Amino acid sequence: MIIGLTGSLGSGKSTVARMFTELGGAHVIDADEITRQVQQPGASAYEEIVSVFERGILNADGTLNRLKLAETVFADSGKLDVLNSIVHPKVRAEEIRQIEEHRGKPLVVLMVPLLLENRMQELVDRVVVVVVSDQTRRRRLRRRPGMTPEAIDRRLAAQMPDAAKTAMADFVINNDGALRDTRKQVAGILDKSGFDITR
Numbered sequence: 001m002i003i004g005l006t007g008s009l010g011s012g013k014s015t016v017a018r019m020f021t022e023l024g025g026a027h028v029i030d031a032d033e034i035t036r037q038v039q040q041p042g043a044s045a046y047e048e049i050v051s052v053f054e055r056g057i058l059n060a061d062g063t064l065n066r067l068k069l070a071e072t073v074f075a076d077s078g079k080l081d082v083l084n085s086i087v088h089p090k091v092r093a094e095e096i097r098q099i100e101e102h103r104g105k106p107l108v109v110l111m112v113p114l115l116l117e118n119r120m121q122e123l124v125d126r127v128v129v130v131v132v133s134d135q136t137r138r139r140r141l142r143r144r145p146g147m148t149p150e151a152i153d154r155r156l157a158a159q160m161p162d163a164a165k166t167a168m169a170d171f172v173i174n175n176d177g178a179l180r181d182t183r184k185q186v187a188g189i190l191d192k193s194g195f196d197i198t199r
Contacts, residue, residue: 001106001107001108001126001193002099002103002108002109002110002123002124002125002126003020003026003107003108003110003124003125003126003127003128004110004112004115004120004121004123004126004127004128005017005020005110005111005112005115005128005130006111006112006113006114006115006127006128006129006130006165007113007129007131007132007162007165007173007175008131008137008156008159008160008161008165009113009137009141009152009155009156009159010136010137010138010140010141011130011131011132011137011175012130012140012175012182013111013130014030014111015175015179016128016130016175016186017030017109017111019182019183019186020109020186020190021109023183023186023187024106024107024186024195025106025107026109027102027105027107027108027109028108028109029095029098029099029102029110029111030111031091031111031112031113031114032111032113034091034094034095034098035087035091036066037094038087038090038091039064039066039087040063040064041062041063044090045086045090046064048086049069049086049087050064052086053069053072053079053083056068057072067146069083070146070151070155071146071151074151074154074155074158075154077158080158088118092118092120095112095120096123099123106195107190107195110123110124113159114159115127116160116164116165116168117159117160126193127168127170127171128169128170128171128172128173128189129166129169129171129172129173130172130173130175131165131166131172131174131175131176132174132175132176133176136176138152171189171192173185173186173189
């Protein structure tokens with residue numbers, strides 16, 4: 001079974017993905033990690049990004065300054081569209097390649113922040129959406145570098161609201177409480193899906 005795991009920024013998708021691995025032996029395909037890989041010097045998206053956004057977005061060692069790039073594109077929806085047009089096709093191709101590589105495994109989790117925005121639900125058997133309260137989300141995000149209230153607002157504005165995501169979900173995980181509560185919800189999804197759970 002392939003689970004599409006998604007949720008808005010700061011919802012705790014990585015924590016939930018780890019629980020799917022611990023409890024159900026899931027292999028996780030992480031879209032954020034793939035995005036980082038395709039943006040490395042010499043990788044498929046790097047030269048095009050530098051050509052469009054110029055060398056001011058680079059660190060001294062030539063790698064992309066992801067914080068500076070994010071500040072640039074989330075302040076201008078047109079630039080965000082351009083970046084997405086460069087990166088998303090390359091990430092999607094690698095996601096599909098990894099899905100095919102691991103399709104024989106009992107449980108694969110495809111973790112994609114924009115799974116539903118990019119209409120990728122046809123690639124998975126079940127959609128799991130992780131949600132948190134706005135207060136919890138903002139508290140978590142403020143701990144990250146560069147995450148001012150304004151930056152958080154701009155990034156959330158580029159994502160589908162939680163209500164729209166949960167309406168399209170097969171399962172919803174509320175990650176607002178203690179980790180043990182989240183773990184119980186993950187275990188419940190695995191149980192309903194017919195998996196033996198390692199507790």
